[in-house]
Amino acid sequence: xxxxxxxxxTSAASxxxxxxxxxRQSAAxxxxxxxxxxxxxxxETLVFYDDERGKDxxxxxxxxxxxxxxxxxxxxxERMAALLGTQAEGxxxxxxxxxxxxxxxxxxxxxxxxxxxxxxxxVLGAEAAQDRLSCRRSIYSxxxxxxxxxxxxxxxxxxxxxxxxxxxxxxxxxxxxxxxDERDGCGxxxxxxxxxxxxxxxxxxxxxxxxxxxxxxxxxxRGVERIAAAAxxxxxxxxxxxxxxxxxxxxxxxxxGVSGARTAPALCIVAGASGAPAFYWGIEKAGLIVAVDIxxxxxxxxxxxxxxxxxxVAIVEELAAIxxxxxxxx
Amino acid sequence: xxxxxxxxxxxxTPDYEALRExxxxxxxRRSLSSSGGAETGHDESAGAxxxxxxxxxxxxxxRFVRRILDCFDESALELALRLSDALVGLGVTSxxxxxxxxxxxxxxxxxxxxALGFExxxxxHTEAALDFAPAATAAVIAAYIRRLxxxxxxxxxARSGPGGDATVPFRVADELGWPCLTQATGVEPLADGRLRVxxxxxxxxxxxxxxxxxxxxxxxxxxxxxxxxxLTDRLAVRDRRPDILEPADLGVDLTDALRREGPSxxxxxxxxxxxxxxxxxxxxxRAKAQALFDLRLKSLLEDL
Numbered sequence: 001x002x003x004x005x006x007x008x009x010t011s012a013a014s015x016x017x018x019x020x021x022x023x024r025q026s027a028a029x030x031x032x033x034x035x036x037x038x039x040x041x042x043x044e045t046l047v048f049y050d051d052e053r054g055k056d057x058x059x060x061x062x063x064x065x066x067x068x069x070x071x072x073x074x075x076x077x078e079r080m081a082a083l084l085g086t087q088a089e090g091x092x093x094x095x096x097x098x099x100x101x102x103x104x105x106x107x108x109x110x111x112x113x114x115x116x117x118x119x120x121x122x123v124l125g126a127e128a129a130q131d132r133l134s135c136r137r138s139i140y141s142x143x144x145x146x147x148x149x150x151x152x153x154x155x156x157x158x159x160x161x162x163x164x165x166x167x168x169x170x171x172x173x174x175x176x177x178x179x180x181d182e183r184d185g186c187g188x189x190x191x192x193x194x195x196x197x198x199x200x201x202x203x204x205x206x207x208x209x210x211x212x213x214x215x216x217x218x219x220x221x222r223g224v225e226r227i228a229a230a231a232x233x234x235x236x237x238x239x240x241x242x243x244x245x246x247x248x249x250x251x252x253x254x255x256x257g258v259s260g261a262r263t264a265p266a267l268c269i270v271a272g273a274s275g276a277p278a279f280y281w282g283i284e285k286a287g288l289i290v291a292v293d294i295x296x297x298x299x300x301x302x303x304x305x306x307x308x309x310x311x312x313v314a315i316v317e318e319l320a321a322i323x324x325x326x327x328x329x330x
Numbered sequence: 331x332x333x334x335x336x337x338x339x340x341x342x343t344p345d346y347e348a349l350r351e352x353x354x355x356x357x358x359r360r361s362l363s364s365s366g367g368a369e370t371g372h373d374e375s376a377g378a379x380x381x382x383x384x385x386x387x388x389x390x391x392x393r394f395v396r397r398i399l400d401c402f403d404e405s406a407l408e409l410a411l412r413l414s415d416a417l418v419g420l421g422v423t424s425x426x427x428x429x430x431x432x433x434x435x436x437x438x439x440x441x442x443x444x445a446l447g448f449e450x451x452x453x454x455h456t457e458a459a460l461d462f463a464p465a466a467t468a469a470v471i472a473a474y475i476r477r478l479x480x481x482x483x484x485x486x487x488a489r490s491g492p493g494g495d496a497t498v499p500f501r502v503a504d505e506l507g508w509p510c511l512t513q514a515t516g517v518e519p520l521a522d523g524r525l526r527v528x529x530x531x532x533x534x535x536x537x538x539x540x541x542x543x544x545x546x547x548x549x550x551x552x553x554x555x556x557x558x559x560x561l562t563d564r565l566a567v568r569d570r571r572p573d574i575l576e577p578a579d580l581g582v583d584l585t586d587a588l589r590r591e592g593p594s595x596x597x598x599x600x601x602x603x604x605x606x607x608x609x610x611x612x613x614x615x616r617a618k619a620q621a622l623f624d625l626r627l628k629s630l631l632e633d634l
Contacts, residue, residue: 013533021532075531078509101532102512109500118592121496135593138601139462140390140492141346143354146462147597190509190541197528197535209634246401246554252515258494259550267630276347280603288630289605290622299351303603306626308610308618318619323631326623 001128003043003095004087005029008103009058010050010074013196018054022047022061024164025099030063031166032097032159038127041095044177046084050074059174069179073186075194077103081110083182088115088154095133096156104158117154124160133157142258142277162262165285205254205261208237213256213283214249215241217272217293217312221249226313227271230320239263239282241273256282269319272312275300292316333423334523334542337479338410338448339471339486340403340428342435344392346492357390358600389461389598390492397435399556402487406548408556409517410485411446417519425449427479431470433457440572445559450479452573456584461492462595466587468501473580475506481543483525488512488547493595499547511540513549 007025011018033041044066047058050073059067072079087093088111096111098104105121112119124145126135133155139146150157205211212231214224224244231238239256240249256263257279264285271292273279280303283289291304292315301307308315399407407428414424427450428443430436440451454474460467475481484503489496496512503510515535516528525540530549540546577584610625612618 008532011533017533025532081504102530103532105496106500106510106512109497110504113501113504119497120593122494134596136599139494139595139598140354141494142601143346143349144358144390145599145601146493146595147599148593149596150593152592190544191511191527191538193539195537196533197537210631242401245550248552252550252552255550259489266634267627274347277601277603284603288626290627299603302607303605304607305605306608306610306622308622310615310618314615315619318616319623319627322619322623323627326628326631 001039001041001094002092003033003037003041003097004084004093005033005043005045005063005097006084006104006107007045007047007058007062007099008080008107009054010048010072010076010080015051015054015057018051019057019061022058024161025101025104026061026063027166028099028159028161028164029097030170031163032123033063034170035166036123036125036159036163038125041128043093043095044068046070046087048072048080055179059176062172062174063170065172065175066177067174068177071179071181071183073183073189075103075191076186076189077106077110079182079186081107081114084111085114088117091153094128094153094155096154098156098158099164100158100161108156108158111154112156115154115156116152117156118150118152119156120148120150121158122160123157124162126157138277138281142281162281165262165264204237205239205256205263208263209266210234210236211239211256211263211265211267211283211286212236212269212271212316213239213241213273214244214271215273215279215312216243216247217274217295218244218249219272219313221247223272223313224249227316230316233320234323236269237265241276241279258282269316270300270304271316273300274298275303333425334417334483334519335425335427335481336410336414336483336485337427337429337475337481338407339484340407340430340436340439341400341487341490342397342430342432342439343400343491344395345398346392346395348395349390349392353391355600358598389595399439400487400490401554402489402548404487404556405551405554406485406487406546407443408553409514409548409551411557412553413485413517413519413525414447420519420521422519422523427452427481429454429471429474429479431456431467432460437572441564441567441570442556442559444567444570444572445563446557447563450573452479452575454575454577454580456577458584458588462495463588463591464491464493464495464498465501465591466584468498468505469587470577470580470582470584471498472502472505473577473582474575475502477580478575483542484508484545486545486547488514488549496547499545503545506543506545508543508545509540510545510547511538512547514546515549515551516553517546
């Protein structure tokens with residue numbers, strides 16, 4: 001089986017941000033190729049870029065030895081999909097791999113639409129068998145795992161971003177096979193005047209070693225604020241569940257889960273969250289999970305290491321006081 | 331621009347979080363006990379191809395669970411209303427339409443949207459399960475816009491349905507030849523007819539200007555709840571009904587589209603996330619917190 005791993009190195013942001021984004025794409029694709037694709041396959045990396053100055057860094061980040069560069073306009077996804085469609089026409093590539101996220105989803109979908117192939121996003125694992133590609137992905141908001149079969153080629157899949165949690169990309173001696181300028185026909189694009197905003201960054205959540213999560217069991221905005229204050233007292237980073245963010249009891253950048261941040265703290269204290277699978281995805285890498293909830297039947301009770309059945313706000317506040325007293329005594 | 335015609339699409343879905351754990355394990359068990367395919371909640375002898383599913387309950391038995399608006403679609407509906415309000419403020423006529431594809435479960439929501447000021451509310455009727463059929467769903471939406479109800483802007487959730495599918499907006503956009511922005515969290519009109527859109531991209535949060543026609547797929551917007559119509563609003567539309575269409579009215583052969591739909595969902599598996607679940611006991615919150623601290627947290631926090 002022959003594959004093409006696709007990296008989007010076009011960006012409206014700075015070269016450093018672009019390199020960070022591509023690094024994450026490459027980490028996900030590289031880890032997936034090593035551990036998620038259970039089939040012998042050879043392939044190359046196609047890197048889209050728009051800034052001549054950053055291309056050497058992009059080549060270094062490619063998850064395969066062989067690399068092809070394609071220079072296009074920034075965020076020119078329709079043009080990029082058309083170029084991938086041309087590559088697919090030759091029939092030499094069975095599988096196009098993209099990293100999860102808005103760009104990967106758009107490119108995978110548009111390529112499948114134009115080439116008569118099939119698309120599946122957020123793939124956790126894949127294996128080829130008898131002219132089909134069998135893929136696993138989480139469905140029903142994470143309650144179940146589904147196995148899907150793709151038949152019509154090219155198979156266009158985006159890999160789940162949890163693959164980016166894996167180890168650093170391997171050191172590879174890259175070979176640049178081609179570098180083509182495809183800016184003709186890009187046009188100005190349908191979207192203009194891009195303005196990066198002060199991004200509500202969830203980066204502190206992703207890097208934090210100690211996280212306290214407030215769920216709707218906090219009761220109301222005041223309850224969440226009390227948990228947030230206790231978290232600060234403990235030196236922990238605050239995260240919240242989707243219902244809390246949707247009620248505007250905390251900023252959206254505190255959201256943990258499939259549609260928010262994915263964390264991997266040494267300790268995660270989950271206060272008043274039932275533990276819905278879509279949320280749990282965001283904490284499943286935690287070393288130790290402590291659940292505080294009044295509902296003994298909540299899924300989080302079963303899915304935590306340690307459980308306290310009590311009022312979430314009261315317990316977290318008591319815990320913060322104990323931690324503060326201990327620090328003071330030292 | 332003197333007018334902007336907006337279409338907001340939505341899906342009505344079972345409230346999966348209200349399902350008991352036993353329903354999920356039963357679905358996984360049915361799947362594992364079948365030979366080569368998952369089975370429906372209604373007919374345990376049936377295979378699990380898209381075109382053979384007995385009803386919209388699909389693979390998991392959700393017959394007794396309440397129906398809700400898919401959360402991202404709900405944000406899209408409310409953002410469409412706010413955009414429409416803002417356009418009126420700019421002196422731009424805004425035609426607001428709503429579309430759902432599926433069973434009559436959507437009809438009460440369509441009535442609500444009429445009460446909220448949507449000029450048109452339509453449902454393309456099918457009893458076939460579209461839970462894992464994004465291509466067929468997108469074909470119906472694109473055909474509706476192309477053949478029946480020309481629009482300048484399509485708004486819908488960035489993900490929807492039990493598959494958490496994120497491809498429908500791009501599929502529709504590709505079929506219509508429109509650009510698409512996903513993970514939109516806000517949209518405001520400009521005086522020249524363009525739109526100022528806030529989106530979460532792979533690079534971070536950005537604001538950009540979009541020309542219509544285009545597709546806006548709404549993501550984690552702070553605007554997450556659809557407003558509630560007043561009794562007066564509801565009474566004003568009490569005699570109006572949503573337009574009910576058949577796929578054939580749009581030139582779509584849904585049976586054929588479902589037969590060609592791929593990828594196919596073949597198997598369901600349970601996910602075991604269980605950990606030790608050791609209960610920390612105590613008479614008071616203070617006692618429990620102290621027991622937790624002494625048992626594990628003290629040593630753990632010293633290492634952090």
